[in-house]
Amino acid sequence: MRDVAVLGVGQTKFGKHPDKTLPELFAEAFFEAFDSSNIELREIEAIYFGNFVGEITDGAANLGGFIADEIGLAGIPAYRFEGACASSSVAFREAYLAVKHGIYDCVLVGGAEKLYSAGTPIGTRALATALDSAYEVNSGLTFPGVFALIARLYAKAYDIPLEKLREKIAHVSIKNHKYGAKNPKAQFYDKLGNLKVEDVLNSKMICSPLTLLDCCPMTDGASAVIIAHADFAEERVDEPIYVRGTGQASAGSLFRQKWDIVKALPRKKSAEMAYREAGITPKDVDVAFVHDCFTIAEVIASEALGFFEYGKGADAVEEGLTWIDGDIPINPDGGLIGKGHPVGATGTAQIYSAVKLLRGELDFVKVDAEIALTDTLGGDFGTLVNVILSVHRR
Amino acid sequence: MFKEFFSELLEGNLIGAKCKECEKILCPPKSACDCGSRILEKIKLSGKGKIVSYTVTYVAPIGYDKEVPYVVAMVELDEGPWIVGRLEVDAERAEKEDLIGKRVEVYGKEFPTEQFYPDKQRRVVPMFRIIE
Numbered sequence: 001m002r003d004v005a006v007l008g009v010g011q012t013k014f015g016k017h018p019d020k021t022l023p024e025l026f027a028e029a030f031f032e033a034f035d036s037s038n039i040e041l042r043e044i045e046a047i048y049f050g051n052f053v054g055e056i057t058d059g060a061a062n063l064g065g066f067i068a069d070e071i072g073l074a075g076i077p078a079y080r081f082e083g084a085c086a087s088s089s090v091a092f093r094e095a096y097l098a099v100k101h102g103i104y105d106c107v108l109v110g111g112a113e114k115l116y117s118a119g120t121p122i123g124t125r126a127l128a129t130a131l132d133s134a135y136e137v138n139s140g141l142t143f144p145g146v147f148a149l150i151a152r153l154y155a156k157a158y159d160i161p162l163e164k165l166r167e168k169i170a171h172v173s174i175k176n177h178k179y180g181a182k183n184p185k186a187q188f189y190d191k192l193g194n195l196k197v198e199d200v201l202n203s204k205m206i207c208s209p210l211t212l213l214d215c216c217p218m219t220d221g222a223s224a225v226i227i228a229h230a231d232f233a234e235e236r237v238d239e240p241i242y243v244r245g246t247g248q249a250s251a252g253s254l255f256r257q258k259w260d261i262v263k264a265l266p267r268k269k270s271a272e273m274a275y276r277e278a279g280i281t282p283k284d285v286d287v288a289f290v291h292d293c294f295t296i297a298e299v300i301a302s303e304a305l306g307f308f309e310y311g312k313g314a315d316a317v318e319e320g321l322t323w324i325d326g327d328i329p330i331n332p333d334g335g336l337i338g339k340g341h342p343v344g345a346t347g348t349a350q351i352y353s354a355v356k357l358l359r360g361e362l363d364f365v366k367v368d369a370e371i372a373l374t375d376t377l378g379g380d381f382g383t384l385v386n387v388i389l390s391v392h393r394r
Numbered sequence: 395m396f397k398e399f400f401s402e403l404l405e406g407n408l409i410g411a412k413c414k415e416c417e418k419i420l421c422p423p424k425s426a427c428d429c430g431s432r433i434l435e436k437i438k439l440s441g442k443g444k445i446v447s448y449t450v451t452y453v454a455p456i457g458y459d460k461e462v463p464y465v466v467a468m469v470e471l472d473e474g475p476w477i478v479g480r481l482e483v484d485a486e487r488a489e490k491e492d493l494i495g496k497r498v499e500v501y502g503k504e505f506p507t508e509q510f511y512p513d514k515q516r517r518v519v520p521m522f523r524i525i526e
Contacts, residue, residue, distance in 0.1 A: 135477070144453070145449050152447040152494065
């Protein structure tokens with residue numbers, strides 16, 4: 001088995017891109033990654049591409065080949081991965097395992113999605129395909145609905161009055177919009193950077209108790225990462241960022257998970273797998289890019305990842321522990337809430353930010369970090385992926 | 395399997411499965427128990443339980459937009475399983491009152507299907523009626 005490292009990373013501006021196809025959008029992210037990788041195009045041996053609902057938003061499936069052809073690589077193996085919001089994280093983990101086990105030396109990973117251009121009614125339906133299609137969607141359950149159910153469960157589980165909990169989790173939105181407003185590639189760049197608790201509580205109700213500002217937006221965007229075995233990477237770039245561990249876990253329908261829902265058990269399994277491989281504990285993580293599709297989602301993630309005790313995550317964000325000057329900075333790039341959530345591109349966009357931050361290249365926010373963790377959630381805990389990145393090979 | 399579950403629900407029967415090996419009760423039934431066993435006995439559940447969580451939905455997906463606002467709930471059945479359905483209360487009451495813990499009974503209601511729903515003839519929704 002070999003060590004694996006990231007060479008270059010790329011990300012489009014997140015927002016609305018109705019003028020580009022999915023392969024065209026991906027090419028933009030790929031060119032940025034390629035141009036900073038110091039490799040020849042033909043050294044890329046395979047493509048691992050994440051996309052969630054291309055069939056619904058763009059009438060596009062079988063995307064592997066079209067992606068390869070778009071960037072001048074037609075002919076090499078090109079796979080499309082689907083794991084809902086974790087699609088490109090699943091792709092990343094499979095790419096990592098292939099390089100680690102010597103199948104390939106150098107591969108391209110990434111994702112693209114166009115949910116903003118699809119419009120809210122179709123986008124909401126497309127996202128709901130990640131729920132149990134027979135037994136959850138029939139009631140009209142949506143993703144904001146799922147996390148609204150979870151917010152009420154969380155309030156009961158830890159005996160927090162619902163209105164109190166709403167105020168506490170509003171700080172996730174305030175924090176992530178504050179950082180997202182500074183991120184030039186974020187959907188809300190230069191917007192919503194000074195929210196107050198009342199702004200979050202009083203914005204449009206989507207699925208009570210969650211308002212619009214508790215939710216991440218619908219986003220078009222793409223991201224790309226080039227990885228290789230560590231010896232190869234060290235010859236090509238000055239600062240390879242090493243993949244120290246990965247984890248993945250699964251679960252079925254939300255209702256079958258019962259009280260495990262608030263503990264996000266698949267995430268705990270996935271994170272423990274990644275920590276074990278990396279030989280670290282949650283305390284060793286300097287910065288985390290966590291799946292904040294909704295405010296409450298970041299809170300339960302911060303607990304399941306081992307940063308806080310169960311039931312204490314909402315207090316932690318309110319007390320500032322997850323802000324950039326806190327114990328464990330979470331989502332200093334704005335997260336999904338501030339930066340945007342182009343579903344199939346989100347996982348490798350987290351890796352984009354993590355790599356940039358570890359290299360000290362994330363100009364708009366300063367966090368001293370040597371170890372970063374990414375956390376991507378697909379569906380209602382159906383697919384969970386964690387990746388641990390470090391500036392050190394061992 | 396899922397069509398039978400909803401046909402029975404329209405008849406007033408909530409169908410589940412009991413694992414002959416570990417005794418776990420599954421609702422709706424699955425192809426195998428969580429323990430892996432395929433020896434499952436079809437059973438009829440009481441159809442009663444209590445609300446564990448709910449949300450009033452104001453922004454619906456395409457195909458459901460004519461039904462807003464509607465209340466989606468998760469209910470813990472007396473036999474143990476949780477199921478998702480729609481709560482038969484108006485949005486205003488659901489927003490004002492804490493309905494968690496209320497006793498409910500379930501029945502099936504037919505809605506028009508939509509293009510992505512697996513049953514192309516109809517969409518049956520488990521409806522929860524508050525009984526206390």
